[in-house]
Amino acid sequence: MSILESLTLTSTAKRIDTSPVGTARRKLLDALVLQIEAATATIKGEVFIRRVGRWVNVDGTKERRDVPVRFRPWWWKDEAGTIHLHIHYGNRPLELKPGKSVITVGAMDRLVPVLEQVRQAIMAGELDRSMTEAVARRQRVLQKATTTTVGKAT
Known part of the structure; x- marks a missing residue:
């Protein structure tokens, strides 16, 4: 018996949710994982430094290195010491309910437990409407910028 005959072979393909809502949900979940890591480090008293692999020129050759990049926490402390939280899509906070975009922690x-609850809400699709509006707003801004730059060039 050959090795391939001993395996169970099927004709199914890897399914990736490529809808705009699925893509937005994945991006938001990835950003939320970073926020949870940073919050966990902050609670432990550690400094959180986000690192990303970049190609760096070293002595005329390019090397891939992990370099620190800017990280913006979604939470802040007010004058009374209360922690508040924005959920961001891109660089703008999402409106969780009409007129409300801040969670008082x-x-x-x-x-961290509140961020975990937000993760569950995202996976359940509770923020899909807000994300769809944010994506549409961003596309309008990009389309407007493209239209104005194209108009100026001609």
Whole structure:
């Protein structure tokens, strides 16, 4: 018996949700994972530094290195010491309910559980409408910028 005959072979393909909502959901979940890592490090008293692999020119040759990049936490502390949280898509906060985009967390030790709840809400599709609106708003801005630059060039 050959090795391939001992395996169970099927004709199914890897299914990736390529809808705009699925793509937006994946991006938001990836960003949320970073926020959870940063919140966990902050609670432990550690410094969180986001690192990304980039090609760097070293002595005339290019090498791939992990370099630190800017990280913006979605949470902040007000004057009373209460932690508040924005959920961002891109660089803008999502409107979670009409007119409301801020989650009041309270104490810092509650931040990670709240972020986990937000993750569950995203996976359940509760923020799909807000993400769709954010994607549409961004596309309008990009389309407007492209139209104005094309008009100026001619």
